[in-house]
Amino acid sequence: MVKYNEYKNLNYAKVGEDVLEFWKQNNIFERSVATREGNTPFVFYEGPPSANGTPGIHHVMARAVKDIFCRYKTLKGFQVNRKGGWDTHGLPVELQVEKELGITKEDIGKKITVEEYNQRCRETVMRFKSQWDTLTEQMGYWVDLNNPYITFENEYIESCWALLRKLYDKGYLYKGYTIQPFSPAAGTGLSSHELNQPGCYKMVKDTTIVAQFEVRKITRNMFLFEHEEEKVYFLAWTTTPWTLPANTGLAVGKNIKYVKVQSYNPYTFEPISVILAKDLVGRYFNQKAADLALTDYSSGDKLIPFKVVEEFVGSDLAGVEYHQLMPYVQPEKPAFRVIIGDYVTTEDGTGIVHISPTFGADDARVAAQNDIPALLVMDENGKPGPIVDRQGRFVPEITDFAGMYVKNYDGQDESAADYKPTDVLIAIKLKEEGKAFKVEKYEHTYPHCWRTDKPVLYYPLDSWFIKTTAVKDRLIELNKTINWKPESTGTGRFGNWLENLVDWNLSRSRYWGTPLPIWRTEDGEEEICIGSIAELTEEIGRAVDAGVMDEAVEVKDLHRPYVDNIILLSKSGKPMYREPDLIDVWFDSGAMPYAQWHYPLENEEQFQKNFPADFIAEGVDQTRGWFFTLHALAVMLEDSVAYKNVIANGLVLDKNGNKMSKRLGNAIDPFEMIGQYGPDAVRWYMIANAPPWDNLKFNPDGVVETQRRFFGTLQNTYSFFALYANLDNFTYSEADVPMAQRTESDRWIISKLNTLIQDVDANYADYDPTRAARAIQDFVVDDLSNWYVRLNRKRFWKGEYNTDKIAAYQTLYTCLEVIAKLAAPIAPFYTEQLYRDLNAVSNKHTEESVHLAYYPEVNHEDINKDLEERMQLAQTISSLVHSLRKKEMIKVRQPLQRILIPVLNDRMRAQIDAVADLILSEVNVKTIEYIDDTSGILVKKIKPNFKKLGQVFGPKMKLVAAAVQRMDQNDIAHLEREGGFEIMLNEEETAVLTPEDVEISSEDIPGWLVANEGKLTVALDITLTEELKQEGIARDLVNRIQNLRKDSNLEVQDKIHILLQRTEPAVMQAVENYSSYICAETQALSLDTVDELENATLLDIDDYKVYIHIQTERSTII
C-alpha cells in the first residue's frame, strides 16, 4: 500500500536538493520543453550575464522573475525554449586581466602580445561560470545551460559582422568625430552606457576658478570702457581649470542681463571692472560693502567695495573680443570672442561660460555654430590633437605644465602635505597674474570611469556611429506597442530617452571584443565592410593575388590581433587596413536574437520562429543598455520590436534601503540564503513582498516569516491530510462525490479555489507575479488552513469512512493539488514534492512532475458568490461572538444557549441560516435566533449612500445627509415598506429617497450584550443554565483527558479506560449525563467512578478538583 509521505521537521533546503536530483535524473526540464513540441511557442530571451564576477542576491531576483513566466507558460501548454547565454567581451574583463598581470593598457602589444592577452581574457571571463551554473541550478532557474550562446565565439562574431554589414548597406554606419567621455586611466573612450553605470557620478571636491578674461581695448569694444577703466574683464567660472589653456571663446545667454562692476582684485588689489550676470552679483560681492566708496579701499581690506556702473543684455556682448587667457598655443583662426550659448544659465557661476571646444560636447557644438576654432597642437605624426594627450598629460607646448597630469592619474598620494593638483597650480599662476577673481573648493558630482574610479575627461575622439537618429520616429512608434512593466519605465524613462536620442557611438579602442569589420585605405577614400568569413577569405585571396598581403591566412579567429594582420585590396588597388576599433559590447548582447542562431548566415527558419521575443526581464538599469540595443537593432534590421512584454525590475537593497555592496559588507550571499532557507522561501519572499519593479528591501527575517507563515502553513495542512488519509487509506480511488452531496464548507472552499485559479491566472497573464503570490498565500493561510481545515477537523478523524468523509478528503486533496500547480512557477521545488507526494498515492495524473502538468481549468459552475458571501457572514459572526465571549470572560468550552442576530431582510436571514451550523459549532452555542421587524425590538440605523446620492445631488449633499440623519424609526420603516420616502432639504425643496439611496443597518438591541461590524450586529445570551454548566464541565474534562493522553504519548487510535474518584457532585452529575460524549471524544472504552482512587492525577477544572486515572489496554499509565 502506497502511503502519503509524512515528514517530521521538514528541511526546505533539503527539499530543494532532493527535487533538483529528481529533475536531473529524469530530465524534467528537457521534457517540459519536449512534451510541448508542436504547441504555440512562447519566446523568451535570456539577457546574457557576464561570468567574470560572482553572482549576488539580486541575480536571484532577476532570474526568479524570468523563470516564473517561463514555467507558467509551460503550464499553460506553450513550448518555452530558453537558450542560455554569456556576455564575454568588454572592458571589465580586460581590466581584470590587466590587474592580474600587473600591466596597463599601454603594455599590451609590448610586454604581452595581443594574442596572449586576448587568450587570457578568454580564460578569465568564464572564471566564475561554475558558480553561476550552481546558482542557476540551486535556485531553480530553468534555462538551457548546455547549448548557450557565447559572444566571443567565432560564429557569434560573424553574425555581428553580418548585421553590421546590413546596417552599413542601409547607410546607418558612419565615422565621425565627437567630444566623448574618455578615461585616460583606462585608455579608452566610454560609452554613454558605461557612464550610466551606477556610481559613476560621484561627489568630488574640485578647485574651481572664476577667471578674468581681459576685454581688448579696440574700437569695437569701446562701449565697455565708458567709465574710463584701464582694464575690463569678463568673469567666467570653471570647475575644470585644466581646460583654461584651451579656451577659445566665452558664451553668454542671449536674454540674460549682465552688469559691469567696478571693484578690486582680491589677490592683487588692483582696481578692475568686471562683467557678470546681474543676478549673480550678490554671490561675488559682499552686500555689506555696497555703501563703501571705491576710494575707501586699501590693499588687503577684507571688505571690498564695489559699484555697479552699467547694465547690458547678452546679445549686446556677443562679438566682443578678449585677450587669450593663457597664451601657450595660438589657434588657426580668429578666436577669443563672446558668443551666444543656448545652454547658459544664471543658476551658478557668473552667467558667462568658458568654452574649450576640445573638452566639452556643448562647447564643441556652439563653437562650431559660431565659427570659433578649437585649440590644437600637432603630434609627432603631424596630426592635430588637443593640448592634453591620451594619458591625460599636458603636451610640451603648455610649457609651464608640460607633462603634468590634469587629474591624479598617476596615483599620487592626495593626502600628502605638499600634494598640489594641477588645477591648483593653474589657480596659483592665474592669481599671480591677476587673472583669477575667485578660487575656491567646490563640491559637485562629476562622472568617473566605472572601473578605474578615476575622473573622466571630455575629449575629442574618432568614432564609428550607428545612425539611430535616422529611425528615431520608428523607434518611438514601435516602443508604444511594447507592454512595459511598469508602464512608466516604457513611456517615461525609455520613451524620453528615445525622444532625445543621439547616434549610437559604437567605437571602443580596446583589445578584447568584436572587431569592427571595416577596412579602409590610409587616405580614408575607400573602404569595405565585411559581412562574413567567406567574404573575408575571398577578399584575402584578392589581396594576396595583388600582392598587398604576403600570404593567404586562414580565418580562424575573428578577434584581434588576427584580423589586424589582414590587409585588403581597394577597388583602385590600394591597401586597406582595418579600422582599429572594437565595437560596443552592448551591440553583442543586442544582437543575441540573431547571433544566438548564427543568423543571418544560417538558420533562417529557427530565427523567424523565435523573433520577436514574447517576454524579457532585466533590471531597470538595462533601460538604456540591453533594452535599448535590442530595440534599436530590431527596428533597424527587421522594422519590428525585439520583445513584446518586458519587466524592468528594481534594485535589491539591504533591509535599511541601502545599496548592497561587498565593500560595505551588507551584501547578502545568495548561496547562504538558499542553503539556509531553501530556494522556494527565498523566491517566494522576493516575489510576494513587493512587485518586481519596486525596489526590494531584502530582510532575511522576511524570508523566515515567509517560510513559517506560508510554507509552514501549507506543509501543516498537507501533514494533516496525509496523517488521516493514510489511516483511512484514502487514495482518491472513489468517484468524485458530487458537489450537491458535499457540505457547505466543502462547496465554499471549492468555490474559493476556483476563484483563485481564475485570479492567479489573470495575474500571471498580466505579468504580475506579486499579486499571484499574494492571492495564493491568502488562500492557503486564511481560507484553507485557518477556516476550512479548522472547521472540518473532526470530519477527518471521527466516524466511519463514509461519503461525507470521502468528500472531505477529496476536497482537501483537490485544494492541495491545485495549490501545487498554481504556486509551481514561484516555488518550483516544494510544489514539486507536494504534487508528487499526492500523485504517488492517487495516480490521478500521468505527468510525474508538476512542471510537466497543466494549469488547472476553472469550473465556473463551482463558483458560488452567494456561498462565498454567507461564509464571510459566518466568519464575521463567529468573530463577533468570540469577541463578546472575550469581553465577558466566558471561555469557548463553555456552551451557551443562543445568539441573536437582527436581520434586515429575508435574504440576509436565509444566508445566515445556511451557515448556522458552522457558526454554532465554531462558537459553541446552541441556537441562533433572528430578530426582524415583527419582533418589535429591532432598532435600525440609517446612513446615506454617499456615492450614489452624491452623483445626484452634488452640492446639496450636505442637506441630504442632514435630512437622512433626521429620519426616525417610523420614517425608516416607511421607506422600506413603501419603497420611497420624501425628505425636506430645506424650506422649499424636497427629494424622494429609495432604499438604494441609503444604507440601513441594525443598531444595538436594548438590554443585550452586542457587538457589530458594518451592517452586522450580534447579541449573545450569556445566561448559564445548570445543563449548560454541566456540559461545560464535560468538555473541560474531555480537554484534560486529551491532554493526559498526549502527555502519555498515546497514539490517536489508542483506546483507554477512565476511572474517576467520586467527589464534587456537580462533576459527577456532568459525568453521568455526558458519559457517552466523554467516551467518544477520548477514545474511552469505559468510564467508571470509584470511591477511592490510587495513583490518581489531580485535575483542576475551574473551582473543582477531580482525581482521575486512565489506563490503556496495553498497560497502566499514570
Add this chain to the structure above:
RNA sequence: GGGCUUGUAGCUCAGGUGGUUAGAGCGCUACACUGAUAAUGUAGAGGUCCGUGGUUCGAGUCCACGCAGGCCCA
C-alpha cells in the same frame, strides 16, 4: 538641473474609476483555544495617510508647489 519613481501603524506592505470608522502580516501587550501543537484564535495599544495650497458637497485617492529617499541622465 532634467526624466522616472517612492513616501500609509515600530517594520514590510494592501488600499480599481474620489464617497464619510484607512486595512493585513510581522513585532509588542493581555487573554483564550488545543489530537494540525515548534501550530491557532480573540482583543488591545499603535496613524497629523510626508508637508502646504487648490479642485470638490466630499481627498489617502485628483491637481499644483514643496520636502525627503531611490534610480537614470545632464
